[in-house]
Amino acid sequence: MKAEILATGDEIRTGALVDSNSAHIADHLIQSGLVVTRHHTVGDDLDELVAIMTEISGRADMAVVTGGLGPTQDDLTAVAAARAAGCDLYENALALETVERFFRERGRPMSPSNRKQALLPQGATVLDNPVGTAAGFELKIGKCRFFFVPGVPYEMKRMLAEQVLPRIAASLGADRRYSQVQTLSTFGLPESAVGELVSGLPDAFPMIKVGLRAKFPEIQVRLYCDSQDAEEGRKHLAAAADWVVEKVGAPVFSTRDQSMAEAVSELLAQQKVTLSVAESCTGGLICNWLTNVAGASDYFLMGAVTYANSAKIKLLGVRPETLARVGAVDEATAREMAEGVRRAAGADFGLSTTGIAGPSGGSAEKPVGTVCIGLATADRTIARRYTFNFGRRLMNKRIFATAGLNLLRRGLRHDPAL
C-alpha cells in the first residue's frame, strides 16, 4: 500500500520552519508496513491545497496531512479537504467537544474563533486530540484514506501513535506486514570500514536489509526486517544485531539508537560510579550532553570548563611547569586535568579534553583538529591524542566530545585494549 505525506503552512513553505514532522511520520508509516513514496509541502493557499490533495488521492492509498487545523483565517485544511472530496462542512459535535474540553480543563474562556475548529467535512471521522484544541479527522478522498493531524509536533506525535497508526494496522488486517528497524550506533571507524565489516550480512541473514547512515560523528548500522509475524521479525533483528556487534566489535556503543552520552550514562548508573569532567576545547558540550539525560545528578558530580590556563592551574591543579613544558594541548596536560577534576570532585572517574577546535590556534605540530583526552581512575590515568580534520569548529567540538565519552565508555567496559 502506497502512502504520501503532506505538510501544510506558510512557515514551512517559506523556509521559516524546518519540517521535522514528515520524517517522523514516514518512519512510523514504514514501520506499519506502508510504502511511503512522496512527501510534499504547500502553503496556506486554498487552491494549492485542493490541487495537491486531489493529486495525492489519485496516486496513494493512504495519506497523512499535518497543519492548518487551527482557529485562524489561514487554517484552511478542512475547507480544502471538503472541496477535494466534493462535500460540505458542518459543525461536528465531537470536534466541538475537543475544543471546549481543552479550554474547560485549563479554566480559560474559549474564543469564538475556536468554534471554527469544529467545522469538518461531511463523512469525516474525528481523531481525538488529548493535548490541543484541534481535533484531527479521517476522510476518504477518491480511493485514498486521508488522516489530518495538527502541525504542532507533540500533538501530531501523540495523535499519530494513538489514532492514526492503530487505524492503519486495523485496516491492513491479515495483509499487515511489520517493517521493523533496529539501529546500531558506532564511533571510531569510517563509513567504508563499517560497510566492509558488515558486508557479509545479506548472505548470513537473507531476511534482513542493511543500510549505513552517517550521523556525524557516528556511523549507524540500520537493520530492516519486513515480516508478517512481528515476533519472528524481532528475532531475526536480534540475531542480526548480535552478528553486527561481533563483526564490528568495540566501536558499537549502542544497539538501541542511544546517543553516546545516553550509552555512557546508562553504564555509569548501572555500575553506580561517579564522574567529573574537565573540558577545555569542548567548552561544556560533554557536560551539557550528560545533563540532558534525566537522573544525571546520580552519577555526574561536577564539570570544569577550563578555557584559560590559569583556570586549569587553579581549579584542577595542573602544574604550571607542565603547561610551560608541553603547552595546553598535550597528553601530559590532559592527564593532569583528568586527575585534578577527579580529585576535586571525589569522583570515581575523571575525564578531560584539551585541544584546538579552530578556526584559529593551530600550528604545524598541533593543527586545528588535534585533541588530547585524559581518563583518570583511582588505579591509573591514561591519555590519548587524536587528530580529526573536519575543519569546522562545531564539528570539531562534537567529535572531540564524542571521542572523550567513548574513551570513558571503553574504561567503564574494561576494554583490554586501553
Add this chain to the structure above:
Amino acid sequence: MKAEILATGDEIRTGALVDSNSAHIADHLIQSGLVVTRHHTVGDDLDELVAIMTEISGRADMAVVTGGLGPTQDDLTAVAAARAAGCDLYENALALETVERFFRERGRPMSPSNRKQALLPQGATVLDNPVGTAAGFELKIGKCRFFFVPGVPYEMKRMLAEQVLPRIAASLGADRRYSQVQTLSTFGLPESAVGELVSGLPDAFPMIKVGLRAKFPEIQVRLYCDSQDAEEGRKHLAAAADWVVEKVGAPVFSTRDQSMAEAVSELLAQQKVTLSVAESCTGGLICNWLTNVAGASDYFLMGAVTYANSAKIKLLGVRPETLARVGAVDEATAREMAEGVRRAAGADFGLSTTGIAGPSGGSAEKPVGTVCIGLATADRTIARRYTFNFGRRLMNKRIFATAGLNLLRRGLRHDPAL
C-alpha cells in the same frame, strides 16, 4: 515567477534524515524574488524521479533539486533529468574536472565509480562544486529551469549562493525584485505581547510586512520588504527595525538574527571584559553556547558545572550554612555561586544558574521550571528567580540558559531596571 523544490533520496523519504535543505533553499529563493509554491521529496527511484520532475516542469518556472549526484548506483538524478528532458547522458569534461580536482587536491586516488559523476544530460550547464566531488548542473525541462545540487548541506549552501542565486538574479534582470528580510530577536515577552507592541507597524511602514516567529525560547520579529531597488528596501527595513526596537525595548537582544550567546559574546568582546560561569541546572549549556562562538577564549575564562552541592561548596565557596538554610535553588545560593565563580577565575563578571530542570526534583514551593540566576561584578551582586512552565527537561535547560545570558546582557548594557 513560481519555483518548486525537490529533495531526493531514500534517507529523506524514509524519515531516517530530516530534510533541512529545502527550508534553506526556500528562504533564499523567496529573498531572490521567486514565489515558492511547493516542496517535494521522493526516494532513489528512477520512475518516481522522472515523474515528479516532469510534473514540476509543467507547473514551475524554476526548480532546485538536491541529492542523488553521488557515485553510487542509487544516485539517479542525472539519469532521471535526462529522461524527463528527453535527452542523452554524456561525459562532461568540466564535471569530470570537478571530480578529478577534488581527489587531486586531497592527494587521494579517484575510484572508477566517481567517473560516473561526470555523466550529465546533453544541454546541461555545469555548476561548479568547490567543496565536493559532485558537480551540479542546470537543465531546462519543458519550460522550467532546473538547478541540480548535491544533498550534503554545506556543499548545497555554497553552490546555491555562488552558482544558483546569481543565475536566477541575472535571468530576472529588470524584473528582479528584492525580497529582503530582517530578523529581530526578543526574549522575555510572550508572543501575544510582542504582537501587541508591533501592531502599529503596518500603518507606520506600509512597505513592510511583519511576521512573528516563535523560535523557542525566543520570539522573533521578521520584517519583510519587497522592492525593485535593493538599497531603498534596506533603508525601509532599517527604519522599521529602529521603530521595533523603540516599541519593544530591552527584550530585543539582536537586530541581526544572532543567537543570545552571539549577542552577549559581541558585547563582552566589545567591552573587553571577562566572564566566568557557574552552572547547576543548565549543566554546561551556557558554556557550550558561549564556546560555540569563535574567539571565546578572549573573554570566557572558565565555567564550573556544579551539579553536586559538594562541588558548589568546594569549587565556588558557597557556604554550607546557606545551602542548609535555603537549599540549592535560591537567590542567596545563586548569588554566592556567581560571586564564587567570579572570584575563582578573577573575571569581571560572574554568572550563575541553579534550578530544577525536571522531570523530577520539584516541590510545591519550588516546582519544576524554577530557576535562580545570579550576576556578580566587582561592585554588586544581583539575583533573580523565575518560574517557567514548559515542562520538558531540555526546554527548561534552554530557557534557563537563555534567561541567564539575558541577565548578563542587561548587566553589560547597564540596564537601569536591574
